[in-house]
C-alpha cells in the first residue's frame with residue numbers, strides 16, 4: 001500500500017469514528033446545570049413504576065446520522081441535503097411514524113362567522129372563521145379564531161396556535177385572559193395570531209375516526225396502516241389556517257410560527273416538517289413522538305404512547321415498542337427536517353414524562369444539519385439551568401421550573417426568541 005492511500009484510509013476511519021461518537025449517547029456530567037430533582041424522580045417512579053425516570057438507567061444508544069443517506073454515503077452539501085436526504089427522511093417519518101397525508105384534490109374556502117372590530121381597546125380585529133374543505137359534493141368544516149393587530153402600512157408576523165385543551169372562542173379570547181393562548185399579549189407584541197381546536201379537525205379519541213377529516217378524505221373507508229393519523233391531520237389543519245393568513249394583506253405569512261403544547265407540540269413539529277412555509281416551529285413540552293429522543297425511553301415510551309393513543313401515529317410506529325434502537329429515524333431528524341428554519345423547544349423541570357434532556361438533546365443532535373445549511377444552532381450538549389433560556393442562531397430552548405403546561409412565562413420567552421427571527 002502506498003503512503004497517501006494509507007493516510008486516506010486512516011483519516012476516513014478516524015472521520016467515521018468521530019461521526020459515530022458525535023451521535024452516541026452523551027455522558028451526563030455530575031456538575032450539569034440541569035439535573036432532574038431526585039425527589040421528582042422518586043415520586044414519579046412510585047406513581048408509574050413500569051417507566052424509567054432515572055438518567056442512569058437510560059440505555060446506551062447511537063442515533064441515526066441525519067447526514068448519511070440510505071445508500072451509506074455522506075451528504076456532501078446543502079443541495080444534496082435538499083434534493084436527496086430531506087426527501088428520504090420525510091419518507092421514513094411518513095411510513096414509520098406519522099403516516100402519509102392523502103393526495104385527494106380538494107378546494108378550500110374561508111367563511112367569516114363573526115367579527116369584533118375593536119378587540120383589546122381597538123388594538124386588534126378578531127374574527128371567527130370556518131375553513132370549509134370540499135371534495136366533489138362533500139364538505140368538511142372546522143372553526144378557528146384569528147386576531148390581527150391594527151397596524152397601518154405594516155405587515156406583521158403571525159402565530160398559528162394548536163389548541164388541544166378547551167376551545168377558546170372569539171368572545172372568550174377577548175374577554176377572558178387565558179395563558180394557554182394569551183391573545184392580548186401576543187397582539188401587543190406585534191403578532192397576528194390564530195387558533196383552532198384539534199378535536200374539531202380530527203377527534204382526539206381513538207373510537208371517533210368516522211367523525212374526523214381523515215375519514216372525510218377517505219370517504220369513510222378505514223385508514224391503511226401507513227395513512228396519516230391525528231397528529232398529522234392536526235398539523236395539516238395548521239397549514240390550512242396558514243392558507244387563510246396568506247390571504248390577509250396585513251399579515252406577512254412568510255414569517256409564521258406554528259405553536260403547540262404537548263400533543264399539540266408534537267403536531268407543531270411535524271406540521272413544520274410537512275409544510276416548509278412555517279418559518280418557526282415551537283414545541284412546548286412535546287415529549288415522546290415530539291421533541292424527545294425515542295431511543296432514550298425515559299418517561300413515556302413508544303410502546304405506551306402507541307397503545308394509549310393508537311390514533312396519533314401510523315401503525316408501523318407501534319412495531320418499535322421495546323425496540324427503539326431499530327427505528328430508522330429518531331426525533332432529532334424531525335428537527336433536522338425543519339432546519340434551516342427556526343425551532344424553539346421547551347421543557348418543564350417536573351415534566352419528566354416528556355424527558356427534558358431527551359427534548360434538548362434532539363435539538364442539539366440536529367446541529368450538524370444546521371451547520372451544513374450555514375445556520376448557527378445550539379450545539380452544547382450540556383443543558384442550560386432552569387429558567388435560563390438559551391438562544392443560538394435559529395434555535396432556542398428553555399427549561400422552566402414547574403409542571404407540564406404552556407403558560408405566560410413560556411410565551412414570553414418564546415416571543416423573545418421569535419423577535420430575533422422575524423423582521424418587524
Ligand code: GCU
Pocket residue numbers: 164261262263264285286287288300305353
Ligand atoms: C399524555 C401523553 C403525552 C401527551 C400529553 C398531552 O400525557 O402521554 O404524550 O404529550 O398527554 O398532550 O397533554
